[in-house]
Amino acid sequence: MNPNKPSLHFKLDAHSGEARAGVLTTRHGPIETPVFMPVGTGGTVKGIRFEELESTDLDARIILGNTYHLWLRPGVDVIRAAGGLHRFIGWDRALLTDSGGFQVWSLGALRKISEEGTEFRSHVDGSLRFLSPEVSMEVQAALGSDIVMVFDECVRSDASHEETERSMELTARWARRSKQAFEQLQATGADTGYQEVEGLSGTQALFGIIQGAGFHDLRRKSLERTVEIGFDGYAIGGLSVGEEKSVMFGVLEDIAPQMPKESPRYLMGVGTPEDLVESVARGVDMFDCVLPTRNGRTGQAFTSRGKLNIKNAQWTKDSRPLDESCGCSVCRRHSRSYLRHLYMSGEILASILLTHHNLAFFLDTMRGVRQSIRSGDFPKFRREFTERLSANGE
């Protein structure tokens, strides 16, 4: 990458134990960390308009896109024609794109993994597709995301040590190829979403991914390999895929302190509100998870007093908002009774409103986390947050 045009700055400005607060600066604006990134798989955070994501209620500074999904539909040519993913979807804030590795693993039927890459059938049209580190980097260059993820492989949480090690080593070799392909694309200003700049040089950042499931020795080896290659940030993958919570926190406690202190740390696909706070306490800076959006669509609200299932008959005439401590536009306006009615009637507005509230709750939780780290009150915040959650208002 061109050192004169750094794609990403990360500056830590407060600590509380292992917990860190800072600012990640992208070419699409600054992002205060720790940060939660809403998931916008197919070019939309499901059920919510971009105007709402930008509103003070939510103020999401970065969202996710997914290489696998966008590559299959609408396809790179469509997004390229629009001038990249930002312009295609109409979002002028930061975007991180996942590499497609996880989706091939979790969605792709008839996978065939080789050293070269992964062959699979598209879940959209059944066509045979081939994804590799090089293809993933090319697609992500065309998408023009601010943060690109290396192409990795996941293993089942119950895989053996041997199988996990083999997979982790493959991920390490793919990480090297990802970086080579990425640097080539950046250097040559190859096909990119950024039509307004001459070439891509240095405008994207690349994150490595640490694998190794629940085996601490493999996690450490994976970390070493990944840091050796050198990335703009480091992600921890392969957690929250079915293993016990204690396994996840065990890995974090072991690995986070070993990770480069000056680089952002991203825990992929995690998690519940309590997971976020507990992982911040173990040194994580970035998160993404489908829980607020997906559960919103199935009638589950996250509140400061725990989860609330809007289907429950007990809310039939309940005039209270979803969360009496929440100041979001949904809680300011609508009752549990009304939201239950919408959900029971199969109305789109149920998904829209529950998604909005859930995202507001996740993003507001992270605001509280950041403020408390900066003010030195994070231990108190963490304790009270956990106590309230388990009080369970239902």
Next chain:
Amino acid sequence: MNPNKPSLHFKLDAHSGEARAGVLTTRHGPIETPVFMPVGTGGTVKGIRFEELESTDLDARIILGNTYHLWLRPGVDVIRAAGGLHRFIGWDRALLTDSGGFQVWSLGALRKISEEGTEFRSHVDGSLRFLSPEVSMEVQAALGSDIVMVFDECVRSDASHEETERSMELTARWARRSKQAFEQLQATGADTGYQEVEGLSGTQALFGIIQGAGFHDLRRKSLERTVEIGFDGYAIGGLSVGEEKSVMFGVLEDIAPQMPKESPRYLMGVGTPEDLVESVARGVDMFDCVLPTRNGRTGQAFTSRGKLNIKNAQWTKDSRPLDESCGCSVCRRHSRSYLRHLYMSGEILASILLTHHNLAFFLDTMRGVRQSIRSGDFPKFRREFTERLSANGE
């Protein structure tokens, strides 16, 4: 009704031929006419948040609710517990509720119509229900809508003169019973959505409905009967139910000039943008229709150059907005290419954005209609609007 607490004012302030512009004042604010009312059948205008309905983009001043749907689900007791429909749904602007007559006719399985009322099976849970003028008035009192509709009967557009006359006469008798029940409820301040006032007295308005299908003699007779009873406004029902366009405009041309000049005229369930403009030209003040919302959810956009089917492959890489003449938030931000991608991917956001644009187009058309009547340019507006529509930009 209590003459000291009039529920509704209607003041005409401009004319252009038969077209009229005025202001309808309800206890939930003033409404400039001619007006289009988005349909909020089950307590939600499908696919759009109330904040958007209130935004300058749309600025809907009155929406519809439906007695039939809300009575079946969530039920009157739930809405009563919230303090009426306005509070239940969180909408502080005007509400008009349809009486349920049309829905029993179009949705109710196993209808059995008698002089007393209509017995039918709920489409929600199959239970046997009975709706009559008295029941409909009671339900609408509990809903606390600003404008209540009499309970009427519809006939098929191909019904004989004899059958249509029998039905029209039944509607007239039901209209009288509706008014009696309504006045009783208003006078006694019976069970009402308005908890903040003592009793309901005069806070609701009641509209009569003129039936008679395409038979001008029956329409005239229906009008006479209805005016004889006396209502706060007069609706024309039973049009746009399958008959030819020329039949509808023929009825309007014959009937509108006979209708009370000082009362609002409401053409129920109509229509396309061109129907609205053409009906205004024939003297109509109020409209409601599911087209902008329903068609939005099935991928059809209304634009100043005609309809646009977002599914069409020709939009795959089209960077233009749905309507280049539209200033709504969807057209300011999103391309046909992106909207097509959302629709083809089955994303909720496709429904949300197309619904928003369609409502913006309908409401903006009515703004144009009102302004042109006031400025004396309605004939020009009407001509240019029609020409543009038929230009068809697809």
